[in-house]
Amino acid sequence: MASPATSPDIVSPAIYLEGIPHSQFSEIMAHPGLLWHPYQDGGFWVVSRHADTKTVSKQPKLFSSAVGHTNLWDLKADALEARRSIIDTDAPDHTRLRRLVSKAFTPRNINLWENVTREIACELLDDFQYAGGGDWVSMVAAPLPIRVILSVLGVPVSDADYLVELSNYLVEGTTDQPSLAADAFGNTTDLDLLPFGSPASHALFEYGEQLGAKRKSDPKDDVVTQLVMAEEDGNRLSAAEYRNLFHVLVFAGNETTRTAIAHGAMAFSEFPDQWKRLEADGEISAPAVEELLRWATPVLHMRRTATDDTELSGTSIARGDKVVMWYPAANRDPAVYDHPFDFDISRETNPHFSFGGGGPHFCLGAFLARMEIRILLEEMLNRKLALRQVGAADRVASNFIHGILSVEMEVK
């Protein structure tokens, strides 16, 4: 076989300090078939088109999440075992784990949290407006989703600041410059065995275990209690699985929505005509929320591994090959989107992949994220809180999380 055409660099973390490398993705997408991206000792196939992303996502047997891992690099067997969660499992483990938590996140049950979310949003926006603006991330984008997810899970909201701090360290773990010492937070575990290779994962595990022990002796009507009960009876959840599930719920439940809210504010500042449209409409429509999600694309990629020889867009893929879906590319695929680089809140069809490409790993918190974003925008509209970005955003140097560390916004 002739060696495949090589992809331009889309993995160096420093690239992402300037934002998503859209010109590289456009170049990749314009190339027939798939490009091969060298990485460490091997490489991966770059999946950039919308249709290909869907094909991969919808065939979880052929494109496994459990083999090797969902990161660009392979994990060793002991690390895979230690870190197993709903992210990096296939059926039947994935099905069993997901069902333990799915009911809290159905559209019907998420709607029950609307009032709680609105109260939190109002408090944060009132403070922001009173202060005349400031860092949108630390004042609104970060505290809103963490408080909401903790409420949904049954974790004390008084610990929100500590858990945001841990989340920040986890995001840092996806960059090439993590700042924590290996023994931070009293960690003694090999970093390879910890999610994001971060000692902050040890701290989050410990927090989850302590809370779980409390709920075992004093059960409450909450998700944490349901999980520890599942662990107690019938071997439905192992201790390691509980730890990892708690970790995923807290981290993914706050970090991703925080990123969406940060990019949302930046988008409305960059495209003030779109904010004026919202004001003229007087309400937040579903298309506005979906466009914000498309625009933000908080998670940049997920990897799958081929379990058999196959073919995608005319390119032969061998069993064992890594296949990596780059969601920001699919979310701006010109085959699906007119003017993909315009932020347009009136798009009637917007089949974005900000919650994944549609297979069984479809984001558990999708309906929660949508609800939070809608409520936040509604309350911004109620306050006529038009934002204007001041200076450049401080971005995370990560090829995995489209993170914003801070961004100054003034109130117009």
Added chain:
Amino acid sequence: MTDQMRLCVDAGLCIGVGQCELLEPEIFRVDDDTGTSTVISAPILPSQRAEALVDQCPSGAIQIDSDVSPTQARPPDTG
């Protein structure tokens, strides 16, 4: 009535996302005890809506019921 389709839920595949309940609340409901989708009324829809639902079910649990011929997939006669 060839534009009607009957749907079914493969409970083994369902992961309880709730997309079906969101799109077709008259027909599907995610059971709070089992965490999987259940059919609460005749799961018959115009083919376009049925196909959209199949496409948007993340787990692939919502399927066209191929055991039923189009003539059988007629909505109940409410006379």
